[in-house]
Amino acid sequence: MLTKRIIPCLDVKDGRVVKGTKFLNLVDAGDPVAVAEEYERQGADELTFLDITASHEKRDIILDVVEKTAEKCFMPLTVGGGVRNLDDIRNLLHAGADKVSINTAAVQDPDFVRRASDKFGSQCIVVAVDAKRSLDGWEVFIHGGRTPTGLETPLWCHKMEKFGAGEILLTSMDRDGTKSGYDIDLLQAVSDQVTIPVIASGGVGSLEDIYEGLTTGEADAALAASIFHFKEMTVGRVKEYLSEKGVLVRP
């Protein structure tokens, strides 16, 4: 049986991990490669790097980070942030990423997703969607959550599947950073509209939150950043808990 996946996410800026990962007891908790190795030891099923490097000139730094990570970690790696054209994707895959996630560029040019999946295969194209509750549903936002698009989230996800996305990374902007749990209604609404895997993101504060997202929310994978920055919440502990509750995870 296919297991549910637990995916730690690292925000990387100018080649350094931002947000605290001090608990990991690493000599250099800002080194993405060292943090990635620690998560591999803990039994993470995949890793995601979100590159939040602002300046354009420094964008190649992430390629170096990906390359070094791929030399040390033998697990699937997704990289997102600023992926705008086929060359960006090629460079990341060539450096050792297994998947790339596309967010703003997908909204600006949906056909980019089609071209990308035709060229590299849908298995490596993740469409990241930032969704915020509106009066009658959830609106898609881009530019790191700053720009509303008028798009309805479940329909947008459905369209992205048709355009060749292999997976949806669904972030609830309302819940992000609140530690009040994933937006279960949002997860369900999207799961109803797509047949590709959905990764839940935004709002995890407890073990139950992850359980809820993977069961009631029907998500295939749970992504979390900050909870893994506290010692009591290792990937191993999450898996132990899920396993006790009858959710199939990789030991």
Added chain:
Amino acid sequence: MIAILDYDMGNLRSVSKALEHVDGQCQVTRDPKAVAKADKLVLPGVGAFKDCMENLRSYGLIEPIREFIASGRPFLGICLGMQLLMDESEEGGKHAGLGIIPGKVLRFSPQLGLKVPHMGWNQVNLSGQPRLLKGMEGEFVYFVHSYYVAPEQTKKVTAATTEYGVNFTSSLESDNIFATQFHPEKSQKVGLGLLKRFVKL
């Protein structure tokens, strides 16, 4: 020397890094002469079946692969590299494969009601006594694919099966031919163990 075929389809760095990690000496190449000289050959691959076959053809690699396999040296196909061994695939219409292992490549039926691609960690159940998957009964390995192989002589060539709506062949072995639908290079310790056994063949 292990030759890893580079035909513009796939993430070769992770395959070569993983093999190097278990002390394999690798060369990423598309030179038919290097293939002819290699001790072992790895055919990775992600993307569309048709594009892979077209690229292999345009780089003049189809005959070198056949000759290599016919010579009895160890060959490892990974993911699409496994599917390419079959007669034909139904991905994007009907397309001929290398025809080295009789059989077809099928899509997970939507009627199964499962997410496609089959993406993530799933278990292998061994068939017979496979060499590369020795000791891997019940282990979890990483998959990402929408199609799977259905060999004609399933009993003879299947090294492991995996359950995802159907029980499909997730690894095969036939004399010097080895193939995995999953990605050993992405399957952490378990996958590295498999690659180590390949290096040591």
